Amino acid sequence: MFESKTIALTASRERPASAYSGYVMLILLLVAILAQVWGIVGLARGGEGPAIHIAAVIVAPLALLFIACGFYMLQPNQAAAITLFGEYQGTDRTTGLRWVLPWMIRKKVSVRANNFISEKIKVNDQRGNPIEMAAQIVWRVVDTAQALFDVDDYKAFVRVQVEAAIRKIGSRYPYDDFEHHDVTLRGHLDEVAGELRKELIERLAIAGITVDECGFTHLAYAQEIAQAMLRRQQAQAVVAARQTLVAGAVGMVEMALEQLSEKNVVHLDDERRAAMVSNLMVVLCGERDTQPVVNAGTLYS
Numbered sequence: 001m002f003e004s005k006t007i008a009l010t011a012s013r014e015r016p017a018s019a020y021s022g023y024v025m026l027i028l029l030l031v032a033i034l035a036q037v038w039g040i041v042g043l044a045r046g047g048e049g050p051a052i053h054i055a056a057v058i059v060a061p062l063a064l065l066f067i068a069c070g071f072y073m074l075q076p077n078q079a080a081a082i083t084l085f086g087e088y089q090g091t092d093r094t095t096g097l098r099w100v101l102p103w104m105i106r107k108k109v110s111v112r113a114n115n116f117i118s119e120k121i122k123v124n125d126q127r128g129n130p131i132e133m134a135a136q137i138v139w140r141v142v143d144t145a146q147a148l149f150d151v152d153d154y155k156a157f158v159r160v161q162v163e164a165a166i167r168k169i170g171s172r173y174p175y176d177d178f179e180h181h182d183v184t185l186r187g188h189l190d191e192v193a194g195e196l197r198k199e200l201i202e203r204l205a206i207a208g209i210t211v212d213e214c215g216f217t218h219l220a221y222a223q224e225i226a227q228a229m230l231r232r233q234q235a236q237a238v239v240a241a242r243q244t245l246v247a248g249a250v251g252m253v254e255m256a257l258e259q260l261s262e263k264n265v266v267h268l269d270d271e272r273r274a275a276m277v278s279n280l281m282v283v284l285c286g287e288r289d290t291q292p293v294v295n296a297g298t299l300y301s
Helices: 022-045 050-068 144-149 154-170 189-207 223-262 270-285
Strands: 071-074 078-084 087-092 096-099 105-110 114-117 121-124 130-141 209-221
Touching (some): 105 144, 121 154, 144 189, 189 209
Antiparallel strands (some): 071 096, 121 130, 130 209
């Protein structure tokens, strides 16, 4: 029988590194240069105590090389992860001229905000309609140890996770809802963008990355169904306009009949009343201007 073993991966955590001010070491570097010059001049003059001058000439270059190899520069919003023989020693975030032991490796990481715009991605929405989506993401590194040692390439990791998150959020909602009952991608952009940001923060936490801002730059039906959906939207708009027009026309006809009855302008039987309603509805709901016809006879002929 074989025993199954579960291997738990321990996430790296950023901690301060033991680094020193480079300006103090710069003064020591100048002292080493002066000591070497002093030793060379003393040997050239051939004065007393040549052993001291020889020691200065030999030791000063070694000290010069030792000090010079430990310098590095950090700009604002820049950090340096320090490793010693492959083991993480900490991260230095102090800006300016810095110094560590020469055999320590410094890996610089930018902690500035980065702007990433994804490519147009074809996604099937909740109802199976193919749509195209693209998003704009503002992200930054908050844990340099996780970004460097927990993922292989954190920038490529961001690109892959952004695409995966867009596909997941896009399939969660319909693109549009003509009855306005559901949350849709087109009608609730801010709400959907907030969910996309939350999804990305969860996905990128393993790489020590957070998302400051998130929004959609492109949202549309795919080309193969765009024309059909456009005709559907136009039909829905025409129906909605007709409903509004008919509702208004019925109200106007009702008001006209009530006022005619109240003021005793004319008395109509049911048949003539129905004819008048029909004529008024034609006039009010018609798309073209109507031509009046003057009745030269009586009301019933």
